[in-house]
Amino acid sequence: MRYLMIVKATAESERGEFPPDSARLFAEMAEFNNEMIAAGVMLDGAGLKPSSKGKRIRFEGRGNPVVTDGPFAETKELIAGFWVIECKDMDEALSWARRVPFEAGEVELRPYQEPEDFEGLGVVDQEVIDQEKGWRDEQARNAPKAAG
Structure with missing residues (x-):
């Protein structure tokens, strides 16, 4: 079963800022990604640019999309990155999510x-x-x- 591990946005990620120790963080993330690849569970993953670089499309009836430019106000509802993983069950997916090398932040795990x-x-x-x-x-x- 596939799962989406969603990295929740922060005020810093929405400003396009990296943490002061970003070199260490990126090295740890690369190691984590390589472990998932070696285990055969990682299908895809990426960081996302701040919502100020994005658009939100709201549909008000078929054929009537309303486009809003970012940034978007509610940081707690935004994502900063993701992984798509394939695991035998939620317990295995959760074991990977628990290993994300974050010192702070939040990851949401959702089955497809x-x-x-x-x-x-x-x-x-x-x-x-x-x-x-x-x-x-x-x-x-x-x-x-x-x-x-």
Whole structure:
């Protein structure tokens, strides 16, 4: 099952600032990422630029999107980065989330709605479910691999 580990934004990340010990932090993050890659759980991950560089698109009826330029006021609702990981269950995903090399901050862990979750419900055609599974499998094939 895939999980999204969401790095919550802070006032500093929203200002585009790195911590004073960022060289050490980035080295620790690289080591952590390499451990996840070697374990075969990391599918993707990245830091995000501050919301001032982004846009928010709100939909008020089909075909009527409203675009708002960042920055966005509620830092506690923003994300600063993420990992996509694939683990056998929530306990394994949680074990990785607990190892994030942060001294402060917050990470949110959320399971994906997988194609299999829709099987037998009658809300999605099997063809669509199979297509989604194919996309997931392709993503896993394209995920970073540990050097052999």
